[in-house]
Amino acid sequence: MKKNKSSILTSIILFIFVLNLSAQYQSNWQSLDEREIPSWWEDAKFGIFIHWGLYSVPAYAPVNEVEGIYEKYAEHYYNRLLTGNKFFEDFHTKHYGKNFKYADFAPMFKAKYFNPADWAELFKEAGAKYVVLTSKHHDGFCLWPSTQTPHWNSVVMGPHVDIIDTLSQAVRDAGMHFGLYYSLLEWAHPLYSQPTIEKWVDTHMIPQMKELVNNYKPEIIFSDGEWDYDSKTLKSEEFLAWLYNDSPVKKTVVVNDRWGKETRSKHGDYYTTEYDLVHNQEGIGDKADHPWEESRGIGTSYGYSQFETTTHYLSSKQLIDILIDKVSNGGNFLLNVGPDANGLIPVIMQERLLDMGKWLKINGEAIYLSNAWRSKFKPKKENLAFTQKDGNLYIIVKKWQKDAIVLSNIKNAGNVELLGYNGSINSTCQNGILTIIPPILTIDEMPSIHAWVFKVNGFNE
Numbered sequence: 243m244k245k246n247k248s249s250i251l252t253s254i255i256l257f258i259f260v261l262n263l264s265a266q267y268q269s270n271w272q273s274l275d276e277r278e279i280p281s282w283w284e285d286a287k288f289g290i291f292i293h294w295g296l297y298s299v300p301a302y303a304p305v306n307e308v309e310g311i312y313e314k315y316a317e318h319y320y321n322r323l324l325t326g327n328k329f330f331e332d333f334h335t336k337h338y339g340k341n342f343k344y345a346d347f348a349p350m351f352k353a354k355y356f357n358p359a360d361w362a363e364l365f366k367e368a369g370a371k372y373v374v375l376t377s378k379h380h381d382g383f384c385l386w387p388s389t390q391t392p393h394w395n396s397v398v399m400g401p402h403v404d405i406i407d408t409l410s411q412a413v414r415d416a417g418m419h420f421g422l423y424y425s426l427l428e429w430a431h432p433l434y435s436q437p438t439i440e441k442w443v444d445t446h447m448i449p450q451m452k453e454l455v456n457n458y459k460p461e462i463i464f465s466d467g468e469w470d471y472d473s474k475t476l477k478s479e480e481f482l483a484w485l486y487n488d489s490p491v492k493k494t495v496v497v498n499d500r501w502g503k504e505t506r507s508k509h510g511d512y513y514t515t516e517y518d519l520v521h522n523q524e525g526i527g528d529k530a531d532h533p534w535e536e537s538r539g540i541g542t543s544y545g546y547s548q549f550e551t552t553t554h555y556l557s558s559k560q561l562i563d564i565l566i567d568k569v570s571n572g573g574n575f576l577l578n579v580g581p582d583a584n585g586l587i588p589v590i591m592q593e594r595l596l597d598m599g600k601w602l603k604i605n606g607e608a609i610y611l612s613n614a615w616r617s618k619f620k621p622k623k624e625n626l627a628f629t630q631k632d633g634n635l636y637i638i639v640k641k642w643q644k645d646a647i648v649l650s651n652i653k654n655a656g657n658v659e660l661l662g663y664n665g666s667i668n669s670t671c672q673n674g675i676l677t678i679i680p681p682i683l684t685i686d687e688m689p690s691i692h693a694w695v696f697k698v699n700g701f702n703e
Contacts, residue, residue, distance in 0.1 A: 266486070267482075267483050268483060269480045269482075269483035271473075271505075271508075273483075274482050274483065274509065275509060279511040279512060279533050280493070280494050282419065283372070283419075283461075283462070283511070283533070284533055284574070285371075285610060285611045286371035286372050286419065286574065287371065287565075287569050287574050287611075288369055288370050288371060288569075288575050288577070288598075288610075289370050289373060289374060289419075289421075289462075289535075289575070289577070290368065290370045290374070290576070290577060290578075290579060290595075291423070291464075291537055291544070291576045291578035292361075292578070292579055292581070293317050293545045293578060293580050294375070294385070294405075294580070294585075295351070295376060295381065295383050295385070295545070296320075296344070296348060296381060296383050296400075297318075297319045297379070297381065297546075298316075298351065298580065298581065298583045299347040300333070300334070300337070300347065301316055301545070301546045301547055301548040301549075301582065302316055302548070302549060303316040303319075303549070304329040304330075304333075305542055305543075305550055305551075306549075308329070311517050313327075314542040314547070315543050315544060316543040316544075316546060316547040317543065317544050317545030317580075318380070319344075319545075320380070320381045320429060320430070321380065321429050323344060324430065344381065348400050349399065350583060351399075352400060352583065352584065353396075353400065353401035353583070353584065354584055354585065355584045356403070356405070356581075356584075357585070358408045358409040358411070358413075359412045361409065361412065361413075362412040362413045362418070364592060364595060364596075365413070365595070366416045367595070367599045368596060368602075369598060369599040369602030369603070369606060371418055371419065371610070372419035372420070372421060372461070372462060373413045373418055373419070373421065374421040374423055374462055375423065376422075376423040377422040378425055378450075379423075380425045380427055380466075381428070382394060382425075382428035382430065382431055385404075385405040386404050386405065386406040386454070386457070386458070387404060388453060389453060390446050390453070401585075406422070406454075407458065419461045419462065420461060421460045421463065421464060421496075422458065422460040422463060422464070424450075424451060424454065424463060424464070424465055424466070425465075425466050425467040426447060426465055426466065426467045426468050426500075426501075427468075439475060440475075443476055443477050444477075447476070448480075451463075452481075452489075455485065455489050455490065455495075456490060459490050460491065460495070461494050461496065462497070463485070463496075464498050464514075465497065465498060465500045468502050468506075469503045470503065472502040472503055473501045473502025473505050473509070474502070475502070476501065478501035478502055478505070479501075482497065496511045496512065497510055497511050497512075498513070498535070499512065499513045500514065511533065512533035512535050513532055513533070513534040513535070514537065515534070515535070515536045515537070516536070516537045516538060517538045518536065518538075530572045530573065530614075533574075534572070534573045535568075536564070536573055536574070536575055536576070537576035537577075538577065538578060539577075539579075539580065540556055540577065540578070540579065543580065544578045546580035546582050546588070548582070552590070555594070556594070558593070558594050558597035558598065559692045559693075561577065562597070562598055563640055563692075565598065566609075566638050567627060569609050569612065569629060570614055570627035570638065571614055572613070577598075579591045579595070597692075600690070601690055604662040604689055604690045605661050605690060605693065605695045607631075607661060607695070607697070608629050608636035608695045609629070611631055612630065613630055614628075614629060615629060615635060617703060619649065619651040621649065624640075625641045626639060626640070627640065633699075633701060633702070634698060634701055635655075635697075635701035636695050636696070636698075637649075637678070637697075637698065638693055638695050639680075639693060639696065640692075640693045642680070642688075643680060644680060644682070645680075646677050646679050646680075647678040647680070647696065648676070648678075649676040650674060650676075651674050651703055652675065652676040652701070652702075653674070654671070654701065655669070655698050655699075655702075656698070656700030657669070657699055658697065659697045659699070660680075660681065660694060660695070660696055661690075661697055662690055663681070665681060667679070667680075668681070676698065678698075680696075
């Protein structure tokens with residue numbers, strides 16, 4: 243009998259030990275912040291963001307009448323009506339009438355030309371390594387048949403398609419990682435208010451997030467809408483402990499820093515900026531010691547805005563320069579596209595993405611899997627950016643120059659190449675000074691346009 247009790251006790255102790263091993267991360271920020279970010283995300287550098295939903299039907303924001311960037315977000319259409327914004331109210335009344343409700347856009351969101359394979363191929367050609375889709379924005383409309391939102395979703399209304407399922411498969415078939423944006427708030431949900439916020443979290447928000455993870459296995463969760471409540475109220479730490487310990491993506495998933503009104507640039511696998519707006523710049527930029535990411539649209543909005551013109555869109559050159567700047571400062575770049583209600587990505591957005599892809603096919607060696615070169619000796623010139631990888635230094639020239647490129651305090655430097663160019667590059671390394679003489683090339687001889695990369699082999703400072 244004693245032997246049996248001893249065996250049972252031993253089994254219990256072993257069970258508790260194994261349980262503790264499996265629960266590697268506790269539901270507090272101190273423990274969660276110890277997790278190392280999965281390496282694939284930092285290696286990827288460039289991703290595509292997709293804002294698509296009912297707001298793609300009116301596709302409106304006053305792009306010329308207002309100054310603040312948030313006022314130009316077309317995806318905030320519903321909120322602007324709820325809060326009585328004059329520009330949005332006037333537009334809505336004129337084109338849809340006073341009695342037309344936001345919910346009436348659902349049947350108009352048909353996505354009749356949505357082709358997930360075409361989207362995935364475009365993103366792949368753009369050089370993106372991951373894709374993040376809005377599963378649900380602040381209006382609460384879901385792009386999957388959510389059990390918590392059984393009627394207000396894309397399978398029951400509008401296109402009658404599980405958009406997350408079809409796009410996630412296409413993205414993964416194209417060899418990219420797939421992630422989801424999720425809003426922690428809903429503007430008009432009856433439970434999303436101070437008296438019932440705990441019920442909102444327990445019966446709606448967390449079950450919905452777990453449903454997304456279990457059903458679609460996203461490798462990125464871009465949370466948003468965290469500014470009304472702190473992370474304790476939203477029980478974000480509990481959710482992330484489950485995500486890191488027990489979820490089907492526990493080893494590969496990456497999350498951002500938007501989990502409560504106090505968490506930006508403080509907690510999460512990576513920190514976020516958007517349109518270069520930063521709530522807390524510590525840990526972001528040239529001196530960053532924490533993974534981070536900039537996101538923005540090609541124009542002034544994330545959601546499709548039909549009133550944007552060429553003056554509102556960044557050029558291919560500007561977008562490539564942003565990618566260079568973010569990566570050379572240790573960050574990632576998440577570039578947004580806003581499809582229209584039919585599921586078509588505007589041609590100007592496609593053109594920009596394809597131009598970036600052409601540049602990356604030649605110069606991606608300086609971007610993917612690279613690290614920032616954090617040296618006090620690098621020249622402080624806006625025209626130059628630097629990355630390093632595998633003992634090599636990459637000098638990215640954003641504007642072609644005839645003058646020599648000179649670096650000081652260099653111990654060793656091997657031969658220098660110009661990526662995409664077969665000719666030899668004249669360079670010397672003497673007395674700690676590396677000098678690179680750019681070749682004289684015609685436009686037709688240039689290996690790429692917009693920016694160029696000199697690779698310094700065997701580099702050591």
